[in-house]
Amino acid sequence: MIARILPLLALCALAGAVPASAQVSIEAEPVAQEDAEPGLSLDDGGLTGSVSDESEWQDLGIAITTFATDRDVPTQTNAGSTAALGRSLSQIIADNLRNNGLFKPSGPLGLPQPSFSEVQAPDYPVWNLRSTEMLVQGYVVANADGQLTVGCYLYDVALKQQLAKAGWIVAPSDWRRAAHKCSDLVYSRLSGESPFFDSRIAYIAETGPKDRRMKRLAIMDSDGANHRYITSGQATALTPRYSPDYKSLLYLSYLNGKPSIYVYDLDTNRQRLVTTSSNPTFAPRWSPDGKWILYSMAIAGNTDIYRVSSSGGASQRLTNTPGIDVGGSFSPDGSRIVFESDRSGSQQIYVMNADGSNQRRISFFGGRSATPEWSPRGDQIAFTHMAGNFRIAVMRPEGGGLRHLTDSWQDEAPTWSPNGRIIQFFRTERTSGKATIWQVDLTGRNERRLPTPVDASDPAWGPIRP
Amino acid sequence: MPTISKFGAAALLAGSLAMSACANKAPKELPPEPGPATTTDATSGTLGPAPGSHADFLAFTQGDDTIYFDTDRYNIDSVDAAALTKQAEWLNRYPGKRATIEGHCDERGTRDYNLALGERRANAAKNYLVGLGIAPTRLTTVSYGKERPVALGSNESAWAQNRRAATITVE
Numbered sequence: 207m208i209a210r211i212l213p214l215l216a217l218c219a220l221a222g223a224v225p226a227s228a229q230v231s232i233e234a235e236p237v238a239q240e241d242a243e244p245g246l247s248l249d250d251g252g253l254t255g256s257v258s259d260e261s262e263w264q265d266l267g268i269a270i271t272t273f274a275t276d277r278d279v280p281t282q283t284n285a286g287s288t289a290a291l292g293r294s295l296s297q298i299i300a301d302n303l304r305n306n307g308l309f310k311p312s313g314p315l316g317l318p319q320p321s322f323s324e325v326q327a328p329d330y331p332v333w334n335l336r337s338t339e340m341l342v343q344g345y346v347v348a349n350a351d352g353q354l355t356v357g358c359y360l361y362d363v364a365l366k367q368q369l370a371k372a373g374w375i376v377a378p379s380d381w382r383r384a385a386h387k388c389s390d391l392v393y394s395r396l397s398g399e400s401p402f403f404d405s406r407i408a409y410i411a412e413t414g415p416k417d418r419r420m421k422r423l424a425i426m427d428s429d430g431a432n433h434r435y436i437t438s439g440q441a442t443a444l445t446p447r448y449s450p451d452y453k454s455l456l457y458l459s460y461l462n463g464k465p466s467i468y469v470y471d472l473d474t475n476r477q478r479l480v481t482t483s484s485n486p487t488f489a490p491r492w493s494p495d496g497k498w499i500l501y502s503m504a505i506a507g508n509t510d511i512y513r514v515s516s517s518g519g520a521s522q523r524l525t526n527t528p529g530i531d532v533g534g535s536f537s538p539d540g541s542r543i544v545f546e547s548d549r550s551g552s553q554q555i556y557v558m559n560a561d562g563s564n565q566r567r568i569s570f571f572g573g574r575s576a577t578p579e580w581s582p583r584g585d586q587i588a589f590t591h592m593a594g595n596f597r598i599a600v601m602r603p604e605g606g607g608l609r610h611l612t613d614s615w616q617d618e619a620p621t622w623s624p625n626g627r628i629i630q631f632f633r634t635e636r637t638s639g640k641a642t643i644w645q646v647d648l649t650g651r652n653e654r655r656l657p658t659p660v661d662a663s664d665p666a667w668g669p670i671r672p
Numbered sequence: 673m674p675t676i677s678k679f680g681a682a683a684l685l686a687g688s689l690a691m692s693a694c695a696n697k698a699p700k701e702l703p704p705e706p707g708p709a710t711t712t713d714a715t716s717g718t719l720g721p722a723p724g725s726h727a728d729f730l731a732f733t734q735g736d737d738t739i740y741f742d743t744d745r746y747n748i749d750s751v752d753a754a755a756l757t758k759q760a761e762w763l764n765r766y767p768g769k770r771a772t773i774e775g776h777c778d779e780r781g782t783r784d785y786n787l788a789l790g791e792r793r794a795n796a797a798k799n800y801l802v803g804l805g806i807a808p809t810r811l812t813t814v815s816y817g818k819e820r821p822v823a824l825g826s827n828e829s830a831w832a833q834n835r836r837a838a839t840i841t842v843e
Contacts, residue, residue: 415824416821416824417820417821417822417824418820419819421819442819444783444819445783445784458787463814464814464815465787465814465815465817486787486791486814486815488784488787488788489784489787502784502788504787504788504791504792504795504815506795506799507746507791507792507794507795507796507799507813508792509788509791509792530785530788530789530792532784532785532787532788533784546784546785548744548785552744553782553785576782576785577782577784590782592780592781592782596780596782616779616780618782618783619782619783634779636826637824637825637826639779639821639824639826664783
């Protein structure tokens with residue numbers, strides 16, 4: 207079940223100390239820029255740029271302060287009272303910005319704690335003295351109905367100016383989303399990029415020996431919180447994909463003794479086969495609008511790519527060549543599909559129209575190229591490049607522009623952040639076979655492991671939550 | 673991709689039951705086989721596996737229950753053909769038995785592709801058995817991709833053992 211997060215519309219009435227100007231919500235979220243040039247430019251007090259050249263704004267002195275509260279009262283969250291919640295919220299925001307290598311924020315520990323009334327009126331001289339350039343403040347208010355109101359403010363200390371503000375009313379179970387929303391607000395305003403923190407990840411949790419791994423379908427928030435196992439591990443589960451509305455998951459299961467794609471409904475905890483065919487099916491993908499499902503099916507050893515309406519019905523075969531045509535990932539507008547085929551003799555990357563027409567190869571790099579995933583921005587295709595090591599790489603949809611982002615023994619299966627600036631993948635350790643999920647930004651410099659309770663593979667990053 | 677020749681082909685073709693220990697064309701490091709087959713030797717002579725059982729199939733095929741492939745390949749070479757001929761001989765002897773052919777890959781491939789490749793290998797074995805007169809209705813295939821290695825190392829020897837199609841007989 208996906209609880210709603212409500213943009214704050216009547217902040218003033220709920221929190222008397224807040225001026226009327228704070229009624230606007232998420233006003234400052236910029237739209238993704240079509241051609242984000244590397245570099246940095248000043249734009250009416252805010253900063254725009256792209257992750258591919260983040261080094262300058264890494265140096266921004268950005269302070270994340272403990273979120274204040276008007277009254278320290280108990281909440282129905284697992285974080286405690288409103289004051290404790292304020293500390294947790296600011297800690298999550300600081301962790302988000304720090305862990306993704308985008309900023310080196312300070313706080314909330316070791317920083318002055320603004321009072322509730324100071325949230326809207328920063329003590330600029332104090333922050334000036336501390337050489338703070340960007341200041342994040344916020345508050346938590348417990349509402350009479352048990353819901354929580356969270357406000358988030360970004361200030362430019364040198365300009366003594368508010369750069370962005372937003373507020374949200376969240377259910378107690380959804381309190382962490384407010385921290386992710388605030389992280390997105392800060393990140394978007396400072397980078398000029400689209401948000402990505404308020405999103406979830408589906409993946410496969412792995413335990414046990416190499417020749418008998420138990421593989422379970424699991425889901426978690428973008429920072430690893432709210433972790434939940436979906437399957438028991440009785441049947442091997444592989445390659446999940448979140449639906450764009452987060453209501454269901456596609457994944458592969460050996461439940462019936464052979465690999466088959468299921469559509470798992472997260473509201474009802476029920477699942478159905480993607481096709482009634484008895485042939486093995488694998489490599490599922492959603493279209494960006496959620497209306498189509500791509501899958502691959504082997505008939506008499508020959509694998510082709512099919513599409514079927516997500517509401518069911520007959521499948522349509524999109525590829526028809528001898529050999530293995532597998533995977534497939536839609537362009538953001540849904541008009542084209544990038545996929546993998548060995549029709550030329552080895553795994554290479556091809557593009558076709560969404561109806562299967564106009565198939566042509568785009569990878570000409572030497573080695574094998576596999577698991578292509580179209581960026582949500584449309585400008586890049588991430589894939590696994592196998593030439594010696596297995597490396598995560600990107601290329602242009604027209605072909606060319608190869609850039610390697612990782613170099614390890616076996617990195618595999620890239621999946622994009624909602625804004626197309628970060629790629630997750632899984633890394634397999636030689637000999638032990640242990641797998642872990644990692645992420646890297648488009649510079650290739652900021653690489654880090656994602657915390658998971660056990661070993662992990664097959665990550666699938668969902669879009670921004672509705 | 674390096675081409676790995678098949679293992680011990682000569683020994684296999686000369687294979688008799690007495691030579692079984694060295695007739696396996698898989699690399700020498702092959703780990704103990706799972707299941708009851710390895711225990712049948714202990715009761716050598718008079719008390720063999722039950723006729724028509726999978727243990728009987730394993731005893732009969734002497735390691736030829738599994739065929740091996742080169743990297744990214746799924747063709748049936750002469751060594752594979754000899755093994756499958758032996759499998760067909762047993763299956764012809766017990767026409768009431770069916771078999772599942774499991775296709776597998778080494779770990780040095782991407783997951784989805786390996787699922788497809790394992791299916792292709794299993795089907796190559798199936799088609800050869802059908803060509804030898806085994807009814808296709810008696811044979812099913814399943815691909816495990818890279819999910820079920822038998823050799824656990826990360827080296828060419830282990831990978832060669834894992835690129836395989838194994839025939840499992842069922843009642």
